Amino acid sequence: MNFNLIKKVLKDYRISVLLFSLGTSAYSAMMVSIFPSIQSSASDLAGYMDKMPAAFKEAFDISLGSFTTIEGYLSIEYFSLVWVLILISFTLAFTSQSLAGEVDKGTMETLLTQPINRLNVLFSKSFTWLVNILIIMAATFIGVFIPAAIAGIEVSYFGFLIFSLAALIFFWAFFGLGMFFSALFYDRSKAIFAPLGILFIAYLVDLVGKLYPDFEKFRVLSLFKYYGNPAEVMQDKVLPGMDLGVLFGVGLVFFIFSAIVFKRKDIY
Amino acid sequence: MKDSVVEIEKLTKFYGKNLGVRDLSFSVSEGEVFGFLGPNGAGKTTTIRLLLSLLYPTSGTAKIFGLDSVKDSLKIRKEVGYLAGDPNIYPTLTGKAFLDFIDSFRLSKKSDYRQQLIDRLGLDIKRKVKHYSRGNLQKLGLVSALMHRPKLVILDEPSSGLDPLVQVEFYKILNELKKEGMTIFMSSHNLTEVEKTCDRVGIIRQGKMVTVESIERLRHLSLRVAEIFFDNGYQKEDFEIDSVKILESGENYLKLQVPSRVINEVLASLTKYKVHDLNLTTPDLEEVFLQYYN
Ligand SMILES: Nc1ncnc2c1ncn2[C@@H]1O[C@H](COP(=O)(O)OP(=O)(O)OP(=O)(O)O)[C@@H](O)[C@H]1O
Numbered sequence: 001m002n003f004n005l006i007k008k009v010l011k012d013y014r015i016s017v018l019l020f021s022l023g024t025s026a027y028s029a030m031m032v033s034i035f036p037s038i039q040s041s042a043s044d045l046a047g048y049m050d051k052m053p054a055a056f057k058e059a060f061d062i063s064l065g066s067f068t069t070i071e072g073y074l075s076i077e078y079f080s081l082v083w084v085l086i087l088i089s090f091t092l093a094f095t096s097q098s099l100a101g102e103v104d105k106g107t108m109e110t111l112l113t114q115p116i117n118r119l120n121v122l123f124s125k126s127f128t129w130l131v132n133i134l135i136i137m138a139a140t141f142i143g144v145f146i147p148a149a150i151a152g153i154e155v156s157y158f159g160f161l162i163f164s165l166a167a168l169i170f171f172w173a174f175f176g177l178g179m180f181f182s183a184l185f186y187d188r189s190k191a192i193f194a195p196l197g198i199l200f201i202a203y204l205v206d207l208v209g210k211l212y213p214d215f216e217k218f219r220v221l222s223l224f225k226y227y228g229n230p231a232e233v234m235q236d237k238v239l240p241g242m243d244l245g246v247l248f249g250v251g252l253v254f255f256i257f258s259a260i261v262f263k264r265k266d267i268y
Numbered sequence: 269m270k271d272s273v274v275e276i277e278k279l280t281k282f283y284g285k286n287l288g289v290r291d292l293s294f295s296v297s298e299g300e301v302f303g304f305l306g307p308n309g310a311g312k313t314t315t316i317r318l319l320l321s322l323l324y325p326t327s328g329t330a331k332i333f334g335l336d337s338v339k340d341s342l343k344i345r346k347e348v349g350y351l352a353g354d355p356n357i358y359p360t361l362t363g364k365a366f367l368d369f370i371d372s373f374r375l376s377k378k379s380d381y382r383q384q385l386i387d388r389l390g391l392d393i394k395r396k397v398k399h400y401s402r403g404n405l406q407k408l409g410l411v412s413a414l415m416h417r418p419k420l421v422i423l424d425e426p427s428s429g430l431d432p433l434v435q436v437e438f439y440k441i442l443n444e445l446k447k448e449g450m451t452i453f454m455s456s457h458n459l460t461e462v463e464k465t466c467d468r469v470g471i472i473r474q475g476k477m478v479t480v481e482s483i484e485r486l487r488h489l490s491l492r493v494a495e496i497f498f499d500n501g502y503q504k505e506d507f508e509i510d511s512v513k514i515l516e517s518g519e520n521y522l523k524l525q526v527p528s529r530v531i532n533e534v535l536a537s538l539t540k541y542k543v544h545d546l547n548l549t550t551p552d553l554e555e556v557f558l559q560y561y562n
């Protein structure tokens with residue numbers, strides 16, 4: 001890894017990381033601060049929920065716990081989808097810029113004619129992504145912990161830690177995919193829309209599989225299935241090893257592909 | 269014979285079905301300034317990108333410092349300065365930040381040469397690259413290529429965008445570096461520049477090398493125009509020498525196109541006559557180059 005390149009890329013992203021951190025933590029804080037009022041009206045919600053179709057409830061992981069526990073509530077309102085989309089957006093913006101974007105703009109030529117090898121460029125940028133995503137995740141959780149402490153809501157730090165690992169591995173899978181397409185394509189928009197398309201389809205397949213039993217068998221093809229239910233991870237405090245193994249593997253395989261493709265790529 | 273710094277052998281590059289260069293072979297020796305010429309789309313930039321391992325050859329090899337351009341690319345790049353034909357520099361950095369960034373990749377031999385170059389080319393490095401004019405971007409690229417005084421510099425159309433005053437300064441810099449023993453490989457469309465700075469030129473057309481010659485030999489190989497004024501007439505037959513062309517003739521006047529290798533024969537024929545005046549001109553090198561272009 002090249003320290004100077006890491007330093008430069010960190011600097012390039014410092015504003016984005018700041019904005020993503022502020023955004024996600026503000027969202028966390030807002031959700032936590034309205035939690036007490038949601039919780040107190042849970043009995044009304046229970047009646048409302050009774051009328052929902054079971055498959056629907058299952059598909060969206062809605063249970064009474066979704067509104068009576070902070071984990072369940074944050075999971076359904078934030079960590080299941082909205083937050084994931086925000087962090088994956090950051091990830092794909094990062095990956096698409098890292099290789100395809102720089103090739104597209106021509107700055108890759110400038111970089112690669114310096115004494116640094118291509119794998120080093122890939123690893124240094126990947127490391128920078130890891131640092132950035134960890135900062136944003138940390139900001140999100142601080143946005144939960146501080147308002148929760150103030151409002152006297154009890155949260156399990158350890159539960160969050162376990163969940164953050166699971167989430168990181170999920171993001172890693174998309175990072176790998178993003179890097180692969182970024183190595184493959186010469187223009188940035190393709191490098192962003194290809195993995196975004198996969199994300200969208202994965203979500204749809206997972207949702208349809210949960211709603212319709214006939215399609216349940218296709219869920220194994222969806223990366224979202226392996227992400228699972230954040231509330232369960234936080235409350236059970238155990239990592240769903242098999243599922244995360246799949247996600248880690250997907251990330252790793254595509255990351256290795258990206259290295260192979262980028263190393264052999266003609267830069268012009 | 270000095271060692272070859274660049275040695276290209278049967279280098280071929282296809283972009284898919286499009287030909288970049290084909291069967292290119294030539295070498296550049298140490299301390300030489302080599303000009304790489306040819307019409308647009310001839311393959312100059314392609315060759316340069318192959319040397320720097322930005323492109324992978326379809327077949328053939330290129331060696332720099334005796335090292336393989338693909339396998340030993342990293343080692344090579346430590347000793348090579350490069351200026352792209354269309355320098356793309358991180359727009360959000362200032363000129364200074366960019367040069368520092370480039371510096372950071374080398375165990376910088378701290379020197380004030382960088383500052384000297386900046387001053388001599390008249391570059392303002394406090395501004396952001398995105399606000400640079402084309403010429404200033406070119407200067408920044410030049411400084412980044414030359415500031416470490418690498419063993420070899422590869423310049424793709426180095427003077428494009430530079431104003432005439434800066435060009436003159438740039439040629440001075442090149443000549444100084446050449447005296448220090450730097451090997452310079454540059455592509456160019458500016459024939460006067462090539463004439464001023466290069467020892468040898470390679471002319472490439474449609475991906476193939478047409479000729480590699482020293483500037484002197486090119487001049488030498490070229491055709492002379494001889495204008496002869498006689499006092500008492502002459503016999504035309506005396507000048508019907510193989511490969512000499514009679515351009516104009518009058519009673520006491522003759523204009524010939526003469527390859528320099530047969531100039532002696534023309535002179536021999538002249539001894540028979542009383543010559544009033546003789547004018548022998550070398551055509552512009554420019555014309556010589558253009559002969560090879562089409
Ligand atoms: N990325 C590419 N994809 C397909 N063909 C390419 C690509 N880059 C160059 N070529 C082709 O390769 C040939 C050589 O191009 P190159 O850029 O090396 O020419 P050049 O001599 O540098 O021209 P110029 O004087 O215009 O800079 C051209 O026919 C060009 O069309």
Ligand SMILES: [Mg+2]
Binds near residue numbers: 312313314353424
């Ligand atoms: Mg070119």
